[in-house]
Amino acid sequence: xxxxxxxxxxxxxxxxxxxxxxxxxxxxxxxxxxxxxxxxxxxxxxxxxxxxxxxxxxxxxxxxxxxxxxxxxxxxxxxxxxxxxxxxxxxxxxxxxxxxxxxxxxxxxxxxxxxxxxxxxxxxxxxxxxxxxxxxxxxxxxxxxxxxxxxxxxxxxxxxxxxxxxxxxxxxxxxxxxxxxxxxxxxxxxxxxxxxxxxxxxxxxxxxxxxxxxxxxxxxxxxxxxxxxxxxxxxxxxxxxxxxxxxxxxxxxxxxxxxxxxxxxxxxxxxxxxxxxxxxxxxxxxxxxx
Numbered sequence: 001x002x003x004x005x006x007x008x009x010x011x012x013x014x015x016x017x018x019x020x021x022x023x024x025x026x027x028x029x030x031x032x033x034x035x036x037x038x039x040x041x042x043x044x045x046x047x048x049x050x051x052x053x054x055x056x057x058x059x060x061x062x063x064x065x066x067x068x069x070x071x072x073x074x075x076x077x078x079x080x081x082x083x084x085x086x087x088x089x090x091x092x093x094x095x096x097x098x099x100x101x102x103x104x105x106x107x108x109x110x111x112x113x114x115x116x117x118x119x120x121x122x123x124x125x126x127x128x129x130x131x132x133x134x135x136x137x138x139x140x141x142x143x144x145x146x147x148x149x150x151x152x153x154x155x156x157x158x159x160x161x162x163x164x165x166x167x168x169x170x171x172x173x174x175x176x177x178x179x180x181x182x183x184x185x186x187x188x189x190x191x192x193x194x195x196x197x198x199x200x201x202x203x204x205x206x207x208x209x210x211x212x213x214x215x216x217x218x219x220x221x222x223x224x225x226x227x228x229x230x231x232x233x234x235x236x237x238x239x240x241x242x243x244x245x246x247x248x249x250x251x252x253x254x255x256x257x258x259x260x261x262x263x264x265x266x267x268x269x270x271x272x273x274x275x276x277x278x279x280x281x282x283x284x285x286x287x288x289x290x
Contacts (some may be wrong), residue, residue, distance in 0.1 A: 017168030096211035120196035127202035128177035137179025176201030
């Protein structure tokens with residue numbers, strides 16, 4: 001049975017969590033209508049589900065009379081957004097969170113939530129059969145006055161045949177497919193989108209070591225990716241895996257197979273719908289058809 005789902009987030013760019021989930025939801029059997037949060041007051045009451053995805057702007061909220069309503073919170077790892085998310089999330093029927101370490105903080109404030117990490121979209125983040133012309137690839141913001149910025153500057157000097165800059169998301173697969181190693185440093189020590197995107201494109205992911213937060217449940221170090229604990233170890237590992245091509249390719253391919261089979265937005269979407277059905281179908285019987 002097809003359900004009517006109102007999807008609410010500010011669709012300012014295609015390469016956002018909301019954009020990726022929108023594409024995945026549109027592949028389901030259900031009817032998906034998209035709204036911006038500023039237009040939420042005008043949404044009708046004839047939808048079977050109202051799904052809001054966090055986009056970092058909390059000026060508007062869903063009217064409380066729209067039921068059932070679900071919130072996918074993203075920026076709970078940032079102090080100011082976390083306070084605003086807590087204030088708004090209290091009236092939702094169900095909350096999901098991409099950062100596992102935020103679940104306890106939400107629960108302490110009376111908000112029960114489930115963990116739903118970010119992922120990759122293999123149709124966008126895909127491995128291309130092109131030469132590996134870059135030693136290291138990194139697409140994203142450098143983070144002003146951060147350790148990431150310092151590491152990127154050092155990597156650029158040490159490995160000049162690298163791409164370490166911003167780029168349109170449509171170029172991401174080309175850049176990472178052409179990179180022997182994909183670099184990541186999570187400024188907030190979070191499991192970010194870049195991890196999945198690099199692996200999906202077939203580059204060896206080298207990322208800072210993240211303890212707990214669900215990292216070990218998703219990945220195995222030296223099997224799917226490689227982690228470093230400090231800059232000295234980062235440079236040592238980059239040198240090692242640039243020299244040991246067979247090992248680099250083996251780990252990169254193992255990581256790619258993992259994410260495209262288990263950690264895609266289509267998989268996350270199905271998990272999201274399963275969570276919603278499990279939590280809300282008793283009170284909203286139509287949701288049994290999710």
